[in-house]
Amino acid sequence: MAEDSKIFEENKNWDRRLEKEAEEEVNSLKWNFSPSSGKKIFSIDTPPPYTSGRPWHLGAAAQYSKIDAIARSQRMLGKEVLFPVGMDRNGIPVERYAEKKYGIRMRDTPREKFIDLCRESLDELEKEMFDILRSFAYSADFDHVYRTDSEEYRKLTQSTFIEMWKTGRIIRGTRPSNYCIDCGTTIADAEIEYKEMETNLVYFYFKIKDSDKRILVASTRPELLGACSAILVNPEDERFKDFVNKTAITPIYNREVKIIAHSYAKAEFGSGAVMICSYGDYNDVMIIKELQLPENIIIDTNGRMNENAGDKLKGMKVKEARKEIISMLQEAGCVEKVENIQHRTPMCERSKTPIEIIPLDEYYLKVTDIKNKLEELANELTMIPEQHKQILINWLKVSTDWPISRRRYYGTEIPLWYCKKCNEPYVPEEGRYYQPWKENPPEGAVCAKCGGKEFIGDDRTFDTWMDSSVSALYVTKYLSDRDFYEKTYPLSLRTQGIDIIRTWLNYSILRCYLLTDKLPWEKAWIDGMGLDEHGEKMSKSKGNGIDPTIVIEKYGADAFRFWAASEALPGSNFLFSESRMQGSAKFLTKLWNVARLINKFGNSEDTGEIQLNESDKWIIAYTEKLTEECRKGYEELNPFIPANRVREFVWNVFAPHYIELVKARAYGENFSENERKSAIYALNYVLRRILLLMSPITPFITQTLWNTLYGDESIHYQTIPEAKDRDDKLLILGDKIMEFNSKVWNAKKEQKLSLRDAIKIEIPPDLKPFEKDLKSMHNIIN
RNA sequence: GGGCCUAUGGUCUAGUGGUUAUGACGUCUGCCUUACACGCAGAAGGCCGGGAGUUCGAACCUCCCUGGGCCCACCA
Numbered sequence: 001m002a003e004d005s006k007i008f009e010e011n012k013n014w015d016r017r018l019e020k021e022a023e024e025e026v027n028s029l030k031w032n033f034s035p036s037s038g039k040k041i042f043s044i045d046t047p048p049p050y051t052s053g054r055p056w057h058l059g060a061a062a063q064y065s066k067i068d069a070i071a072r073s074q075r076m077l078g079k080e081v082l083f084p085v086g087m088d089r090n091g092i093p094v095e096r097y098a099e100k101k102y103g104i105r106m107r108d109t110p111r112e113k114f115i116d117l118c119r120e121s122l123d124e125l126e127k128e129m130f131d132i133l134r135s136f137a138y139s140a141d142f143d144h145v146y147r148t149d150s151e152e153y154r155k156l157t158q159s160t161f162i163e164m165w166k167t168g169r170i171i172r173g174t175r176p177s178n179y180c181i182d183c184g185t186t187i188a189d190a191e192i193e194y195k196e197m198e199t200n201l202v203y204f205y206f207k208i209k210d211s212d213k214r215i216l217v218a219s220t221r222p223e224l225l226g227a228c229s230a231i232l233v234n235p236e237d238e239r240f241k242d243f244v245n246k247t248a249i250t251p252i253y254n255r256e257v258k259i260i261a262h263s264y265a266k267a268e269f270g271s272g273a274v275m276i277c278s279y280g281d282y283n284d285v286m287i288i289k290e291l292q293l294p295e296n297i298i299i300d301t302n303g304r305m306n307e308n309a310g311d312k313l314k315g316m317k318v319k320e321a322r323k324e325i326i327s328m329l330q331e332a333g334c335v336e337k338v339e340n341i342q343h344r345t346p347m348c349e350r351s352k353t354p355i356e357i358i359p360l361d362e363y364y365l366k367v368t369d370i371k372n373k374l375e376e377l378a379n380e381l382t383m384i385p386e387q388h389k390q391i392l393i394n395w396l397k398v399s400t401d402w403p404i405s406r407r408r409y410y411g412t413e414i415p416l417w418y419c420k421k422c423n424e425p426y427v428p429e430e431g432r433y434y435q436p437w438k439e440n441p442p443e444g445a446v447c448a449k450c451g452g453k454e455f456i457g458d459d460r461t462f463d464t465w466m467d468s469s470v471s472a473l474y475v476t477k478y479l480s481d482r483d484f485y486e487k488t489y490p491l492s493l494r495t496q497g498i499d500i501i502r503t504w505l506n507y508s509i510l511r512c513y514l515l516t517d518k519l520p521w522e523k524a525w526i527d528g529m530g531l532d533e534h535g536e537k538m539s540k541s542k543g544n545g546i547d548p549t550i551v552i553e554k555y556g557a558d559a560f561r562f563w564a565a566s567e568a569l570p571g572s573n574f575l576f577s578e579s580r581m582q583g584s585a586k587f588l589t590k591l592w593n594v595a596r597l598i599n600k601f602g603n604s605e606d607t608g609e610i611q612l613n614e615s616d617k618w619i620i621a622y623t624e625k626l627t628e629e630c631r632k633g634y635e636e637l638n639p640f641i642p643a644n645r646v647r648e649f650v651w652n653v654f655a656p657h658y659i660e661l662v663k664a665r666a667y668g669e670n671f672s673e674n675e676r677k678s679a680i681y682a683l684n685y686v687l688r689r690i691l692l693l694m695s696p697i698t699p700f701i702t703q704t705l706w707n708t709l710y711g712d713e714s715i716h717y718q719t720i721p722e723a724k725d726r727d728d729k730l731l732i733l734g735d736k737i738m739e740f741n742s743k744v745w746n747a748k749k750e751q752k753l754s755l756r757d758a759i760k761i762e763i764p765p766d767l768k769p770f771e772k773d774l775k776s777m778h779n780i781i782n
Numbered sequence: 783g784g785g786c787c788u789a790u791g792g793u794c795u796a797g798u799g800g801u802u803a804u805g806a807c808g809u810c811u812g813c814c815u816u817a818c819a820c821g822c823a824g825a826a827g828g829c830c831g832g833g834a835g836u837u838c839g840a841a842c843c844u845c846c847c848u849g850g851g852c853c854c855a856c857c858a
Contacts, residue, residue, distance in 0.1 A: 012817085012818065012820090218858065341857095390785085391786075393786095394785060395854085566805095567794080572795090573852095575794070580794070580806070583807055588820095589818070590821085592817090592818080641796095647806080648804085655817090655818090660815095746824070748823085749811095749824055
């Protein structure tokens with residue numbers, strides 16, 4: 001003990017340096033999960049962070065620190081906690097990162113080689129992310145890290161795909177898709193960004209069939225004229241009343257198209273008449289579907305005009321064709337004017353080129369027929385906070401079938417081959433990892449339709465959410481260990497941010513429900529986002545992202561973690577604030593000094609001989625009340641409550657009122673040995689409890705203090721005791737003590753006395769039991 | 783345009799029908815009181831966004847308005 005105490009003599013403050021000394025010990029604790037421990041199982045499905053090359057910003061790290069506090073607190077409430085850690089390593093962002101890093105282009109690089117380079121990048125990035133997690137003592141099971149690009153994981157993704165294929169959930173369809181010419185793949189809506197671009201709005205005339213009248217149309221995509229299938233005008237628009245249901249003739253192509261009254265056409269935009277083409281934008285998609293108009297595709301997947309565009313335009317790139325057709329229209333004398341306008345153009349966020357909407361043969365996971373069921377499941381799920389459920393419900397209402405195939409390299413391969421003769425898909429059995437782009441189908445494969453024996457492998461991959469959406473099944477060993485799975489699935493909890501409700505949460509419910517007929521978890525804990533000091537979302541493009549490692553090095557991981565826990569209720573957005581981070585660090589130093597003082601007195605075991613003093617009974621009762629509140633907070637997965645309750649208690653009750661009240665007694669000045677021991681016993685009782693209550697949130701300082709003061713077995717292996725019954729009358733008296741203290745301090749202030757000076761003041765009768773302590777605290781004389 | 787959320791001292795944040803509205807940071811005043819000046823004590827600062835209603839009683843419930851945020855749709 002004496003040697004341990006040196007740390008107190010040498011350090012008046014808690015800081016990052018001391019944390020570093022504790023780091024090895026804190027991080028060497030093992031958190032392996034043992035399903036047969038007999039304890040109640042608490043299993044968590046945590047987000048495998050995406051290794052995309054972006055430095056992790058502070059908001060993400062803060063969220064993970066809160067998730068860690070939840071895992072730690074559940075352990076300390078006596079549960080057996082499954083707290084896995086994984087890395088999401090598939091998909092376009094890492095491919096983009098590798099392309100940039102090595103100065104290559106995916107499609108110009110042999111697939112094997114490209115995959116190797118992606119993997120190299122991932123390994124570096126992953127290491128950085130693990131280092132960050134370890135720097136704030138993330139306590140997952142690092143002995144069993146999972147990676148979504150591992151053979152084992154991809155096997156699960158493929159097997160679950162095959163399972164769904166067999167139940168008819170997977171449909172193949174040629175639907176208009178967001179297509180990036182540069183990336184050569186269908187991309188998700190989430191991968192699109194919009195940019196204001198200057199473009200031409202061309203006003204030109206269509207002739208009306210069997211009439212000498214003309215109708216003026218305005219378009220930003222005149223090169224799609226050859227794909228025009230209708231002209232829409234607003235039904236209320238008087239200018240076009242006579243044209244409705246007439247037939248117009250497209251200039252240049254001389255094709256007949258109907259003029260249709262439809263509310264989509266806005267009289268105030270352009271000429272008031274809009275041409276519908278396959279496909280200029282999403283509206284065209286909707287309208288063509290709604291009105292069942294013919295589809296005429298004139299742009300190919302290389303971004304060039306095809307034969308349907310006519311001989312003159314064929315082979316031209318979209319932009320060239322646009323120029324060309326404008327001059328062709330001008331020559332034909334049907335251009336009224338060309339305006340320059342700002343137009344919001346959908347661009348591929350990766351290549352920064354405009355996307356085209358092109359019908360492509362892709363696979364979809366059918367969801368439209370079970371939307372009601374999904375909504376029902378969403379309603380069954382307990383969401384914390386409940387209000388965020390609406391985001392999911394709203395999305396379910398508008399979501400459509402999920403396109404799951406991607407024309408990319410670094411991802412889980414679609415496990416399908418096609419018969420060379422009849423093109424019929426061949427589906428292998430579940431239970432293996434398949435790479436159809438470089439391997440033959442399993443031996444003995446025969447086409448079910450024509451008996452053919454030769455196949456071509458599908459060279460596409462899955463959308464990366466296909467992988468991450470079965471994390472709940474992976475961590476519960478759905479494929480590999482049925483017994484384990486039965487014990488852990490459905491999981492107790494999903495933790496994640498509000499930003500991926502539509503994707504990860506939604507897709508996970510969908511996939512897991514289809515496979516297991518159940519919700520994957522009992523509860524979903526949805527955190528808000530970390531914002532910068534002005535309340536702006538942190539993002540790379542704005543350059544306002546804050547690097548968590550810098551903050552942790554400056555203020556310490558515990559200060560960072562305490563800040564994250566105490567700043568806002570789970571679910572709310574939280575603003576980064578340097579001064580509040582500092583405030584957290586100050587609180588830890590306060591706690592450090594409380595411990596320094598108590599350490600001076602040593603400990604006194606409760607041998608049953610100590611007669612507890614009334615003041616000591618009061619603070620112990622208060623501690624029980626605190627324990628009850630904090631335990632409730634932890635049980636509700638809300639570290640905000642314990643963080644703030646403990647801080648309030650330590651700083652506003654324990655240190656200023658109780659410690660001051662018993663300090664002289666603990667020193668033994670003018671008190672009996674029993675009275676001294678009673679004080680020391682209570683001081684340690686309370687401190688121990690504070691450390692236990694704080695340890696899920698601030699693992700470093702509590703580890704160090706626990707080791708120094710209370711023993712060798714780590715605090716992180718202890719449990720938080722249940723609150724004992726207490727006498728509430730004592731608590732009321734305690735409040736009166738605090739009121740009285742303030743009264744004395746005020747009186748001394750008014751009389752310009754220093755706090756140690758003697759004062760004559762009457763102690764209220766109900767505080768008689770505390771009279772001796774109060775007199776010594778305030779130097780009261782009568 | 784539709785939906786959801788939100789509005790509490792300078793800043794941030796608790797509080798959901800009932801005595802002087804929580805805490806942190808900041809500010810001001812006085813203090814190095816044998817744990818802590820990253821501290822101690824004291825103080826100032828809020829008609830709880832505006833309006834109407836329900837109620838014996840509202841920061842809290844209802845409606846309207848206004849500001850902020852997010853999502854969806856739209857911008858031929």
